[in-house]
Amino acid sequence: MTQTADYSHRSPVQKLGIEPGQRVEVAGDLGVDLRRELREGLGRGFVRSGELDAAIVLVESLEDAQEVMAAYRPRLRDAGYLWLVTWKRGHERYLNQMQLVAPARRLALIDNKTCSIDEERSGIRFVIPRALRGHNGESPPT
Numbered sequence: 238m239t240q241t242a243d244y245s246h247r248s249p250v251q252k253l254g255i256e257p258g259q260r261v262e263v264a265g266d267l268g269v270d271l272r273r274e275l276r277e278g279l280g281r282g283f284v285r286s287g288e289l290d291a292a293i294v295l296v297e298s299l300e301d302a303q304e305v306m307a308a309y310r311p312r313l314r315d316a317g318y319l320w321l322v323t324w325k326r327g328h329e330r331y332l333n334q335m336q337l338v339a340p341a342r343r344l345a346l347i348d349n350k351t352c353s354i355d356e357e358r359s360g361i362r363f364v365i366p367r368a369l370r371g372h373n374g375e376s377p378p379t
Contacts, residue, residue: 250278265295315370
């Protein structure tokens, strides 16, 4: 029998891996409550420019997601991450997160985690592959 881990006791901030002091930008209608929880978890406000430890962005279409990935990829620090938040199945704006993987790979991002944010939204995290860290998305020298 396969057992599944239960993460329902974890807050969205814990699921998203937000740590105090990080440089985080938030975009899209994530809701007042989640924004407040994120600011409390950070112990600071959100940033709007410069390098990022994380970005958390609600996307509602494949085109929107591609624009977001292209805009945030150059701003991510090597160990940074981009959470794309989508509506869950059943919502009129549902977006299958697996459709986001190929466009992300073209931008030298890989998916490495998914999580449920709440009853209506889930997230998929993209990071810079370790082999490319320190190379701005270019192949490392051989």
